[in-house]
Amino acid sequence: MANHNHHSHVDCIRLVPIFNHLNDEQMHLIAQSAHEVQYVKNELLFRFGDKDDTLYIINNGRVRIYSLSESGREQTIRILHPGDFMGEVAILQTESYHSNYAEAISETSICRIHKKNLDQYLDRYPEIMRRILSDITKRLQLSEKQTVQVSTEPVEARIIDFLSENVEDEKNHTYVTLPMSKKDLATYLGTTPETISRKFSSLEERGLIKRHTQKCVEIFDLDALLFVSS
């Protein structure tokens, strides 16, 4: 599996907010126990129920975390970008099983650190734990917000909110680059691809947005858009 090019491992450690406060020597130490793994697009990193006690750090690419409901429907929980980590349950429990699925949605490279190694670093550098806690607290707030939105806001408002949180300003134009397919976006927003498509069409007819490519949407007037959703 892993190749032992230490240089890339340190890059991986340096990238992550939970480790990047350490000095070079300390990061090298941690990099020693990190194993790099590559995945191609659509490859699964793990599935629900897999036993696993490692921390995953995204080095390159993007990973989609999703779960399957009892009725078999997919729910995208979040998208991980370089520097994000997952598998934090492994930090605390001796026997831990994944409660979700993880899929590479592009060519992806990650670093894995086993719990038994991580435990040593947590004891030695307590700041790491603080930073992990900080990250998870943020994710909890996001997750709670997502729950509130899915159960109290109509689909259009959720789409607009999602767009407004992903805007990139660029030479006088406001663009959004969708980080995933509309199909996956639908499961993230708790709706269907058809409904997403219809809402986008409606927003376009009303002159609020313009679809350029599948992944790129131009927003003509963000304020007007936000006003519509309230």
Add this chain to the structure above:
Amino acid sequence: MANHNHHSHVDCIRLVPIFNHLNDEQMHLIAQSAHEVQYVKNELLFRFGDKDDTLYIINNGRVRIYSLSESGREQTIRILHPGDFMGEVAILQTESYHSNYAEAISETSICRIHKKNLDQYLDRYPEIMRRILSDITKRLQLSEKQTVQVSTEPVEARIIDFLSENVEDEKNHTYVTLPMSKKDLATYLGTTPETISRKFSSLEERGLIKRHTQKCVEIFDLDALLFVSS
């Protein structure tokens, strides 16, 4: 505000999983910086936007955390019982503002510990941080599960799942004591009181449950109930 009956403070500390691994002397130390506060039913502990840097521990009673969506609808996020804590955002940030509302849904007494005191204990007893992280990780999993359910399962399945997670076996009968009003339950499950009422009626007609009082529901056949929802 607080009365300084140290005995009750220690009870409060002893109750809480994040502190109860400490010895008596250590718990007494922490109890010194805990302030007890009492609330009557329906009283607000804090509101969205309040600045606050304390950790809250529930000593007695129950507290409901909820948020208001932009359209003004309530979403119950969770119910806290004795031994639960909240305000963990305060642990990490110097300036922290509440992102939710907290309301006592019965006569409630809590202990508050200020961040500046807590920080000392976190440094001295790293195990506390581990336990807080453990608790928040569990809550994150619950929150993600709630999102999945709200957006992929029909209301009836959500109700049944909620009931099955709150069963109490008691002299050959299976009961559920609802921890909140149906009105609040509705906002927790992402629906309306009317729909909850109708679904309960339907389950009762089908001979699966029986409503005894507002808060107490008997379940005749849990397995049959779970089968229905799948």
Add this chain to the structure above:
DNA sequence: CGTACCCTTGATGTTCCTCAATGGAAGTGG
């Protein structure tokens, strides 16, 4: 005992999902 709130039930309306067909983009192999 009275009042207020919550729960329940009915009638109606709307949002959004499902099913189905077509069009288009992206990726694959020649």
Add this chain to the structure above:
DNA sequence: CCACTTCCATTGAGGAACATCAAGGGTACG
């Protein structure tokens, strides 16, 4: 580089689940 294939996006028609509005009945609490 082009043809082929496959998956994704779009649009339409129909239907189901659930919200809303409104009124009556029960329950808890002062």
